[in-house]
Amino acid sequence: MNKLYSRKPLVTAVAIAIPLMLSTASVNSAEFDIADTKVTVGGYAKLMVNYDTDGTITAPFNGDLYSVYTTPIDGSANAEKSDLHMTARESRLFIKTASENKYGTLKTYVEGDFFADIDSDGPTWSNSNGFRIRHAYGEMTMGKHVVLAGQTWSNFMDFAGIMPSMDFATDPGTTFVRQPQVRYQYNIGKGQYTSISLENPTLGLTAAGPYTLVNNGSSEDVMPDIIAKYFYANSRVTFSPRVVIRRFELEGDDAFGYGLALNTSLKFGDGHKAVLGLMYGDGIGRYAGLGFNAGAGINADGETDTLEYSSITGGVVFALQQNIRLAIGAGYSEQDEKGLEDGILTEYANKTAFSWHTNLFWNITPDIEWAVGVTMGDVENMADKEGDMTRFQTYVKYTF
Numbered sequence: 001m002n003k004l005y006s007r008k009p010l011v012t013a014v015a016i017a018i019p020l021m022l023s024t025a026s027v028n029s030a031e032f033d034i035a036d037t038k039v040t041v042g043g044y045a046k047l048m049v050n051y052d053t054d055g056t057i058t059a060p061f062n063g064d065l066y067s068v069y070t071t072p073i074d075g076s077a078n079a080e081k082s083d084l085h086m087t088a089r090e091s092r093l094f095i096k097t098a099s100e101n102k103y104g105t106l107k108t109y110v111e112g113d114f115f116a117d118i119d120s121d122g123p124t125w126s127n128s129n130g131f132r133i134r135h136a137y138g139e140m141t142m143g144k145h146v147v148l149a150g151q152t153w154s155n156f157m158d159f160a161g162i163m164p165s166m167d168f169a170t171d172p173g174t175t176f177v178r179q180p181q182v183r184y185q186y187n188i189g190k191g192q193y194t195s196i197s198l199e200n201p202t203l204g205l206t207a208a209g210p211y212t213l214v215n216n217g218s219s220e221d222v223m224p225d226i227i228a229k230y231f232y233a234n235s236r237v238t239f240s241p242r243v244v245i246r247r248f249e250l251e252g253d254d255a256f257g258y259g260l261a262l263n264t265s266l267k268f269g270d271g272h273k274a275v276l277g278l279m280y281g282d283g284i285g286r287y288a289g290l291g292f293n294a295g296a297g298i299n300a301d302g303e304t305d306t307l308e309y310s311s312i313t314g315g316v317v318f319a320l321q322q323n324i325r326l327a328i329g330a331g332y333s334e335q336d337e338k339g340l341e342d343g344i345l346t347e348y349a350n351k352t353a354f355s356w357h358t359n360l361f362w363n364i365t366p367d368i369e370w371a372v373g374v375t376m377g378d379v380e381n382m383a384d385k386e387g388d389m390t391r392f393q394t395y396v397k398y399t400f
Helices: 008-022
Strands: 030-034 037-053 083-087 092-101 104-113 132-142 145-153 178-189 192-199 225-233 237-250 253-268 272-282 296-298 304-306 308-321 324-335 350-365 368-381 386-399
Touching: 237 296, 237 304, 253 296, 253 304, 272 324
Parallel strands: none
Antiparallel strands: 030 037, 037 083, 037 092, 037 386, 092 104, 104 132, 132 145, 145 178, 178 192, 192 225, 225 237, 237 253, 253 272, 272 308, 296 304, 308 324, 324 350, 350 368, 368 386
């Protein structure tokens, strides 16, 4: 593939973004009281500019997010294409409340953006996108005990030990799951807690995904995913091991799967930070990164069988100035070929995925941020066919 990239579209995107930033005034979220409840309303408006070269993607979300697992294979329709497109659909709104009662502090949070799988109109006319719920939960804090019920980030995630990204997508091996759950957390001490959750048992690609990735089976979800987490943080270090237990039942046969993850971070120098993440599982599936890995399937003998997966991620965030950060990171994941040998996976399923990225973030004011970056992804499928592409990005975000 051609590795010489034209910089003209990226320069054009930067030229578009900077005047927009400089013409906008700073604003803040609105806070007010209703009876004994404190209410906060806020969000942000964000313009993202993407330029793909040496290949482009049309999914997920019409290509507005770049999951490395969707990188086009050499020789496929999009493998040699370049594409420039803009979107504001990540813009979001939230409302949160806080009140006291005889048991403790009750907080609620509802947030949405425009990434619903509903395109009311295409880019030819109005670029309309549907509104969706991201988070909707209540949380009760009673001393050291916290109970949460609703939809939010999975307990299997650890934001302290992952790299920042330009959009929702990031390097392979980074968990991205937001779902309904019930969670109990015990705050052991300052910066230290343990938690356990019962979460929505959707099987992802195992039951509903493209047949080119895993053979489908009729599934029954009768047990929630069970996740346990420990988190520790001090002024320089964070450390968080997690485990998930899952049950798969496909066409009357069942199997249990699990996933293990460990993320850690270290602050050093004058505001710099290094992170490292490790993940392994047999049946970890959709918890491995943006839901593009299968957890289990029907093997050649007609039995439900789980699939092994492993990954490593890491990087460094440098504080160039108080309001400017430079992030450099990478991730690698691997899905066991035994799934192909056993007839669970097809030759089109992902075997390995690798990406690296570098992003520059500039907080012009507390409410205005500009960023620019590049991500390069490389994949190999079970048929030993490879593909790669590069995405340049820039955005301007106004927080209110």
